[in-house]
Amino acid sequence: MIGVIVDSGCDLPESMKAGNDVRVIPLKIILDGKEYRDNIDITASDLLQYMEDKFPKTSLPRQSEIGEAFDSLYEKGFREFLYIGISSGLSGTLGQVKTFVRDFSERHSDVNVEVVDSKNISIGSGLLAMKGIDLVRRGLAFEEVVSEIRDSVSKSKVFFCIPVLKFLKAGGRIGKVTATIGDFLDLKPVITVGEDGIYHSVSKERGMKRAVKASVKKLLHFIEGKKSLHIAAYTSDKSEKTREFFNMAVGEIEAAGISEIITGQISQSLVCHTGPGLIGVAAIFE
DSSP states (O other): OEEEEEEEGOOOHHHHHHHEEEEOOEEEEETTEEEEEEHHHHHHHHHHHHTTTOOEEEEEOHHHHHHHHHHHHHTTTOOOEEEESOOOTTTTHHHHHHHHHHHHHOOOTTEEEEEEESSOTTHHHHHHHHHHHHHHHHOOOOHHHHHHHHHHHGGGEEEEEOOOOOHHHTTTSSOOHHHHHHHHHTEEEEEEEEESSSEEEEEESSSHHHHHHHHHHHHHHHHHHOOOEEEEEEESOHHHHHHHHHHHHHHHHHTTOOOOEEEEEHHHHOOOOOOOOEEEEEEEEO
């Protein structure tokens, strides 16, 4: 049997997390020195309230927490494991998992484990994991599933925009000068994760409305002429203003003739680095 494991930064759709063959390793959120498990120990509203005047931090999962995911599947008879994680260029989580897997494989000679760097984040990684779960449940052999997923890394893409850049700046994920100038001029970058697994700004728009439209336009161009498997629109919170821009993004996608759209909120650990108001769109094609 094949088990699929992701970290919480992958934003795997909730419907896919419930399966007996899926496990999610929670990343950590640190507020005033206290640790919280991503999406488990703290509410989104409490986190956003904290972020009104403070900067949260994030941390990697412990080896024991990674072990809980793998060991629980092993105890249920799973011997083949596919781990899909957020980009190693944005987080050290993948490295943590690889360290655990070396020990896990030494302890269990009967297991086969593949670790895949999604070169992506949030629902961009989640759609890749979703495809992996679909392939497993269709009964494909482990080698076929791994081959398909590695080939699909470049077929999944996320684009997102945020109203303020101070949280990306605080986390060192965007240049301080760029962020300061962007805020001053009300420029909203449309950000994606490149083939190198790190953030890249693909355009800069004056105001969120234009940035949201540009994000959708970039996504539609990405899948143009291809058969898309899944398309998603995610946000960071449910405030009235955020919902307004989120509905705009969904409307722009639907106007292109796409009716089936996966929707949801990004994980709390990612909100720590983006702040409120994020609008993200993603797709994966065959």
